[in-house]
Amino acid sequence: MARxxxxxxxxxxxxxxxxxxxxxxxxxxxxxxxxxxxxMQREDPPQGFSIHETSTISTVWPGMPxxxxxxxxxxxxxxESMDTIIGELAEKWSWQxxxxxxVFFLRKGVKWHDGQPFTSKDVKYTFDxxxxxxxxxxxxxxxxxxxxxxxxxxxxxxxxxxxxxxLKRPQPSxxxxxxxxxSPVYAAHVPVANYRTGCIGTGPFxxxxxxxxxxxxxxxxxxYFVKGRPYLDGMRYVPIKDRATKFAxxxxxxxxxxFPGDESRTIAEQVTKAEPRIKxxxxxxxxxxxxxxxxxxxxxxxxxxxxxxxxxxxxxxxVQAVHQGGGIVGASLAPRPHGVWGLLEKDLAQLPGYxxxxxxxxxxxxxxxxxxxxxxxxxxIEMVTRAIPIYLDLSSFIIPELKQVGVEATLRQIETAQxxxxxxxxxxxxGPNLTGIGPDDPDANFYENYACGSPRNYTYYCDxxxxxxxxxxxxxxxxxxxxxMVMNIQKKLxxxxxxxxxxxxxLYNLQWNYVRNLVPHQSIYNWGRMQEVWLDK
Amino acid sequence: xxxxxxxxxxxxxxxxxPGMALRRPGLVTIVWRFCRKKPLGAAGGLLMLLxxxxxxxxxxxxxxxxxxxxxxxxxxxxxxxxxLGTDHLGRDIYSRILHGARVSLIIGLGSTLLGSVLGGIIGxxxxxxxxxxxxxxxxxxxxxxGLPLLVLALVMAAALxxxxxxxxxxxxxxxxxxxxxxxRSSVLTIREMQYVEAARGLGVSHLRxxxxxxxxxxxxxxxxxxTAQLGSAILVEAALxxxxxxxxxxxxxxxxxxxxxxxxxxxKAPHLVLFPGFAISLAVFGSNLLGDALRDTLDPRLRGA
Numbered sequence: 001m002a003r004x005x006x007x008x009x010x011x012x013x014x015x016x017x018x019x020x021x022x023x024x025x026x027x028x029x030x031x032x033x034x035x036x037x038x039x040m041q042r043e044d045p046p047q048g049f050s051i052h053e054t055s056t057i058s059t060v061w062p063g064m065p066x067x068x069x070x071x072x073x074x075x076x077x078x079x080e081s082m083d084t085i086i087g088e089l090a091e092k093w094s095w096q097x098x099x100x101x102x103v104f105f106l107r108k109g110v111k112w113h114d115g116q117p118f119t120s121k122d123v124k125y126t127f128d129x130x131x132x133x134x135x136x137x138x139x140x141x142x143x144x145x146x147x148x149x150x151x152x153x154x155x156x157x158x159x160x161x162x163x164x165x166x167l168k169r170p171q172p173s174x175x176x177x178x179x180x181x182x183s184p185v186y187a188a189h190v191p192v193a194n195y196r197t198g199c200i201g202t203g204p205f206x207x208x209x210x211x212x213x214x215x216x217x218x219x220x221x222x223x224y225f226v227k228g229r230p231y232l233d234g235m236r237y238v239p240i241k242d243r244a245t246k247f248a249x250x251x252x253x254x255x256x257x258x259f260p261g262d263e264s265r266t267i268a269e270q271v272t273k274a275e276p277r278i279k280x281x282x283x284x285x286x287x288x289x290x291x292x293x294x295x296x297x298x299x300x301x302x303x304x305x306x307x308x309x310x311x312x313x314x315x316x317x318x319v320q321a322v323h324q325g326g327g328i329v330g331a332s333l334a335p336r337p338h339g340v341w342g343l344l345e346k347d348l349a350q351l352p353g354y355x356x357x358x359x360x361x362x363x364x365x366x367x368x369x370x371x372x373x374x375x376x377x378x379x380x381i382e383m384v385t386r387a388i389p390i391y392l393d394l395s396s397f398i399i400p401e402l403k404q405v406g407v408e409a410t411l412r413q414i415e416t417a418q419x420x421x422x423x424x425x426x427x428x429x430x431g432p433n434l435t436g437i438g439p440d441d442p443d444a445n446f447y448e449n450y451a452c453g454s455p456r457n458y459t460y461y462c463d464x465x466x467x468x469x470x471x472x473x474x475x476x477x478x479x480x481x482x483x484x485m486v487m488n489i490q491k492k493l494x495x496x497x498x499x500x501x502x503x504x505x506x507l508y509n510l511q512w513n514y515v516r517n518l519v520p521h522q523s524i525y526n527w528g529r530m531q532e533v534w535l536d537k
Numbered sequence: 538x539x540x541x542x543x544x545x546x547x548x549x550x551x552x553x554x555p556g557m558a559l560r561r562p563g564l565v566t567i568v569w570r571f572c573r574k575k576p577l578g579a580a581g582g583l584l585m586l587l588x589x590x591x592x593x594x595x596x597x598x599x600x601x602x603x604x605x606x607x608x609x610x611x612x613x614x615x616x617x618x619x620x621l622g623t624d625h626l627g628r629d630i631y632s633r634i635l636h637g638a639r640v641s642l643i644i645g646l647g648s649t650l651l652g653s654v655l656g657g658i659i660g661x662x663x664x665x666x667x668x669x670x671x672x673x674x675x676x677x678x679x680x681x682x683g684l685p686l687l688v689l690a691l692v693m694a695a696a697l698x699x700x701x702x703x704x705x706x707x708x709x710x711x712x713x714x715x716x717x718x719x720x721r722s723s724v725l726t727i728r729e730m731q732y733v734e735a736a737r738g739l740g741v742s743h744l745r746x747x748x749x750x751x752x753x754x755x756x757x758x759x760x761x762x763x764t765a766q767l768g769s770a771i772l773v774e775a776a777l778x779x780x781x782x783x784x785x786x787x788x789x790x791x792x793x794x795x796x797x798x799x800x801x802x803x804x805k806a807p808h809l810v811l812f813p814g815f816a817i818s819l820a821v822f823g824s825n826l827l828g829d830a831l832r833d834t835l836d837p838r839l840r841g842a
Contacts, residue, residue, distance in 0.1 A: 243801050244801055244803075247801075264801065266612075266625070266801065266802055266805055267801050270804050270805060274804075314608070316608070317606070317608035318608075319608075320608035320609070320611065321606045321607070321608040321611055321625075321626045321627050322626065324611060324612075324625065387699075387781050389801075392781075392786045393625070393626065395786055395787070396604070396606070396626055396628075396786045396787035397606050397626055399604060399786075399787045400602070400604045400605045400606055400787065401606075403604070403605075410785070411785045411786055411787070412698075412785065413699050413781065413785050413786070
């Protein structure tokens with residue numbers, strides 16, 4: 001027995017020793033300064049660095065290093081929540097009057113990249129412009145997230161380093177939205193149009209040069225307000241459209257990190273198998289695949305037809321076929337364990353399109369027959385989608401699914417530049433779509449994508465009862481009660497087939513093993529600041 | 538004294554020639570002679586025939602619905618169930634290649650015929666009328682011919698948008714100047730021949746001379762041109778589809794099958810790239826072999842070479 005104990009002791013000590021040798025350098029290793037990071041970029045940023053005018057990660061990803069928010073999600077924490085929010089331009093903040101007033105105390109001595117001082121006027125200018133306040137001195141050309149701030153009554157800048165958001169009703173989620181990569185502060189002295197081609201920010205990196213189609217170069221901001229950051233001397237974002245080419249470049253060591261959301265499970269596994277020094281991190285994207293159905297025009301003004309379309313699409317089949325298993329089935333908020341507000345599996349199973357595929361298809365046929373469509377009078381629709389692989393794969397899956405219930409669908413492919421104006425003007429009948437949401441928060445999602453009149457409510461679904469429920473959950477301070485309300489809204493949205501959800505994509509992020517402190521979060525829109533990143537070379 | 542009409546009409550004069558013609562050999566004899574003289578051309582013809590049969594009977598020969606996805610069999614290797622495997626969405630590659638043959642042939646033949654006919658008419662009128670018409674039309678053709686086939690087709694396809702009729706138009710436009718040049722050069726020779734002069738002397742209208750007497754004699758070069766352009770048209774269609782400017786998803790096209798997704802999965806499932814690539818190669822190879830042999834047979838300058 002004694003001999004066994006001593007053996008166990010020796011083994012335990014040996015294990016501890018191994019752990020110490022392997023773990024301590026990783027945890028305790030001092031960050032190294034210097035070096036250039038080569039970053040994968042999907043395409044030239046369509047709106048330049050004007051994050052407030054964009055709905056795509058193609059702009060947020062290269063825009064974030066140059067800009068700063070009032071608050072941001074801790075870059076080193078994978079799971080975002082109210083508790084992981086840290087100050088950025090705001091040193092601290094305080095909720096007052098039972099979540100009706102949000103006061104930010106700003107950092108002093110912060111300078112814009114052109115040397116001008118940062119003050120509370122810049123904050124007021126930015127968010128008055130985004131919420132389209134009457135007194136706003138500037139206007140955005142496209143304003144996708146105007147409705148995030150629909151509850152802001154006014155913004156006050158009583159002194160250079162204090163700013164107050166006065167709300168119409170309590171809204172704790174405002175802080176979550178302000179912490180998203182979608183909420184940077186613009187300089188009041190720089191015309192907003194300048195952000196489409198250049199970037200004057202307060203962020204850790206200054207824009208050096210953007211040569212379209214070739215590279216976007218950043219250099220370290222030596223005046224950055226966080227002392228000792230950033231670690232890198234600079235970064236180069238390299239736009240490469242073709243998926244096979246960009247991952248070949250990564251494998252060859254020409255790129256150090258992949259573009260968030262462009263990596264499929266298959267390609268990530270191929271790359272890591274071919275080059276074991278490239279690390280794979282699986283996380284969430286907060287991006288869902290969905291089906292846009294224009295409810296303003298027949299036949300999708302009829303809820304039965306919408307529900308039939310929803311029932312026809314096999315969600316679990318889509319996860320397997322479109323993502324090779326790299327996705328999760330969920331409703332309008334990110335499913336668990338990645339998301340906080342997602343419906344439980346037992347609730348999902350009760351919703352149209354989430355049950356057994358063949359039974360759901362039979363129900364779809366019945367609903368179509370009730371709406372007057374059948375073999376002698378098939379429903380013919382034209383779908384429209386972006387001519388990029390992630391949209392086309394989804395469309396290729398949906399068309400045969402619809403065919404099985406007697407819906408004859410054709411596909412029109414259009415370029416990204418045409419896509420957003422077309423869906424914003426609702427000049428389409430149906431369209432397979434991807435929707436990304438800044439933070440995993442009901443307000444961010446519901447107000448942006450389902451609120452009556454929101455520019456991003458592409459389907460034009462507008463239900464007064466749902467709007468009331470959205471407002472109610474928004475001001476609910478008890479998390480448990482709010483969760484229940486949010487779940488009920490999600491059920492209602494799926495039953496109405498407001499924008500049938502198909503699945504939620506998983507992230508297969510790739511980084512070379514010498515890249516440190518670039519931590520993927522559960523939303524791709526919030527971890528591109530890069531001030532903590534360093535190279536262990 | 539008034540001259541009496543000779544009593545011989547133009548139609549009657551034209552009828553003299555058929556009566557004097559030698560007895561033509563039958564189709565089987567022609568094919569047999571062609572096969573013996575040009576075995577490679579015959580092989581090309583056989584390949585094209587097989588592709589045409591596959592395209593016509595794709596619905597019967599296919600083992601699966603070409604657009605039906607199968608979540609449980611994605612990227613499956615070739616097997617008894619899926620003869621050439623499946624793609625990333627679980628679609629049967631064999632069935633997609635068969636149905637893709639339809640698209641390739643419809644677009645290939647459609648664009649070749651459209652381009653060649655339009656180019657032929659322009660070449661005919663340009664060569665026959667000569668003068669300013671010839672000068673202006675040839676300068677326009679020069680502009681079009683200055684751009685490579687694929688580049689011009691790309692520009693046209695991008696401008697018109699992806700659909701079968703648009704792709705046919707996009708590919709046919711670069712073929713027009715090539716056809717116009719070939720037919721014009723034949724017309725320039727033929728219009729100086731004595732029988733044309735004779736027709737002119739008999740008061741036959743220009744339009745009738747051009748279409749009834751000159752055009753039939755340009756058929757040799759025209760057929761050669763069509764077969765030669767068919768291979769290029771199939772290849773350009775594949776390239777356009779590869780670049781996302783061809784036939785829209787989910788309907789199969791060989792070029793699209795080789796496209797982005799296939800390139801992405803090529804390491805894990807090489808059959809995704811191999812089989813459609815093989816189909817394109819066979820079609821282009823077949824049409825080129827046939828075209829070369831026809832050119833050797835029909836072009837009097839190369840006959841017996």
